[in-house]
Amino acid sequence: MEGKCKCIICGEIKESTEEHIIPKSLGNNELKIFFVCKECNSGLGTHVDNYLVNHRLIQIIRQNLKLKGQSGQIPNPFKEGRDKEGNIIRVDNLFVPSVVPKVEQQGNRLRVFAPTYEQAVELVTKKLKRMGYTDEKIQECLNTIPSDLKSKSFQPEIEYDATIDFNRFFLAALKIAYEYGYYKLGETFYADETAQRIRKILYKATKGNFDEKYDKVMLLPPDFSELLKPAQNMYCHMLVLHKDIENRLLVHIILFLSSAFSFSVCISDDASKYKIHQDCITEIILINS
Ligand SMILES: [Zn+2]
Numbered sequence: 001m002e003g004k005c006k007c008i009i010c011g012e013i014k015e016s017t018e019e020h021i022i023p024k025s026l027g028n029n030e031l032k033i034f035f036v037c038k039e040c041n042s043g044l045g046t047h048v049d050n051y052l053v054n055h056r057l058i059q060i061i062r063q064n065l066k067l068k069g070q071s072g073q074i075p076n077p078f079k080e081g082r083d084k085e086g087n088i089i090r091v092d093n094l095f096v097p098s099v100v101p102k103v104e105q106q107g108n109r110l111r112v113f114a115p116t117y118e119q120a121v122e123l124v125t126k127k128l129k130r131m132g133y134t135d136e137k138i139q140e141c142l143n144t145i146p147s148d149l150k151s152k153s154f155q156p157e158i159e160y161d162a163t164i165d166f167n168r169f170f171l172a173a174l175k176i177a178y179e180y181g182y183y184k185l186g187e188t189f190y191a192d193e194t195a196q197r198i199r200k201i202l203y204k205a206t207k208g209n210f211d212e213k214y215d216k217v218m219l220l221p222p223d224f225s226e227l228l229k230p231a232q233n234m235y236c237h238m239l240v241l242h243k244d245i246e247n248r249l250l251v252h253i254i255l256f257l258s259s260a261f262s263f264s265v266c267i268s269d270d271a272s273k274y275k276i277h278q279d280c281i282t283e284i285i286l287i288n289s
Contacts, residue, residue, distance in 0.1 A: 003015075003016060004016065005034060005035050005037075006035065007036055007040055008035045008178075008182050009037070009040035009044070009199060009203050010039070010040050010203055010206075011199070012037065014037035014038070014039075015037060015038060016034045016036070016037065017036060017037065017038050018032055018034060019035070019041050019044070019179065021033060021179045021183060022176055022239075022255070022285060023045075023049040023053050025049075025053040026052075026067065026237065026255065026256075026287070027065065027067045027235075027287030027288050027289060028237065028288075029288045030285055030286070030288075031180075031183070031285050039206070040203070040206050043205070043207060044175060044202070045070075046208075047205050047207075047210075048172050048175045048202070048205050049172060049175070051172060052169060054069070054075070056077045056160060056161070057077075057162055057164070059075040059076075061256055061258075062074065063075055065235065065287060065289055067287070078095070079091060081158035081160045082158065083156045083157065083158060084157060087100070087113060088100040089156055091158065097155070097156055097158065098115030099113040099114065099115055099154075099156075100113065101114045101120075101123055102123075103123050103127045105127075110124060110127065110128075121142060124138075167213060169263075170214070171201075171202075171214075173217055173253050173263035174202065174214055174217055174265055175202055175205075176239075176251070176265075177198075177217075177251035177265035177267050178195065178198045178265075178267065181195060181241075181249075181268070182195075184241055185274055189268070189274070192270075192273070194216075194266065194268050195267065195268065197214070198214060198267065200212070201213075216265065216266035217264070217266075218263070218264050219262060219263060219264070220252060220254070220264050222259065224252075224259065225259030225262070228257050228259060232257065234257060235256075235286065236256075236257060236285055236286050236287055237255050237256065237257070237284075237285040237287065238252075238253075238254040238257060238285070239252070239253055239254075239282070240252040240254075240281070240282050241276070241281040241283075244271075247269075247270060247271050247272060248266050248268065248269055248271060249268035249270075249276075250264055250265065250267065251264070251267055252264050253265065256287075
């Protein structure tokens, strides 16, 4: 769909773009809207979607399901970690670890980190040259490197940071719920007071401003995961539009049908203004790699 639209994030009339309600990197090729302008689309990608899709825990799932990112690459969640001393350790796609090359000077000693003996020699040679050493003197230093180092295998214990900033997860869920609300309910939803509040928060987030929090996002209660058990081996996401007994309209988001990535977002405090015939509308989004 080409042409101009009213952007549902900034509210301005602008050129429309294709916006994936659930990020494309999570395998959603189906559920899209065309009511977000280019600037807001890119701001949502950078500041809202990216945190979720590139979180290490999500990257592990994406690597398993071979879900490529914007760059066209399948993520490697173990690409970079640290050893006990805090040195950066890289791990390639075949799980072979290597240190990031560097030379540290401690008094009159040099400490070298390198993935291979040859690279260590190259680093030391460069460093000593810069320090004004002659070729002869450099060779003398290199001779002091113990020869058994050459074949030493490298199997470090690697630590990874998997801290979750729930506010950023919730923000990504808020975006999905808001866009899905508009997709299902249209202009009535756009005018809803709750939607207006959400829109303001999302618009700020497109500019990298996360000051304002939305208090009606939460993780789905654990007992909900019981309901998911029969569907466990399906590769899909689920969205549920739900009118609750307090007349609120909620969107439940169950990514990868996993209770670990399940959110519930209130998108309206007055569900009666919408013509919804069932109390629950379920949408299944198949995952495409
Ligand atoms: Zn916009």
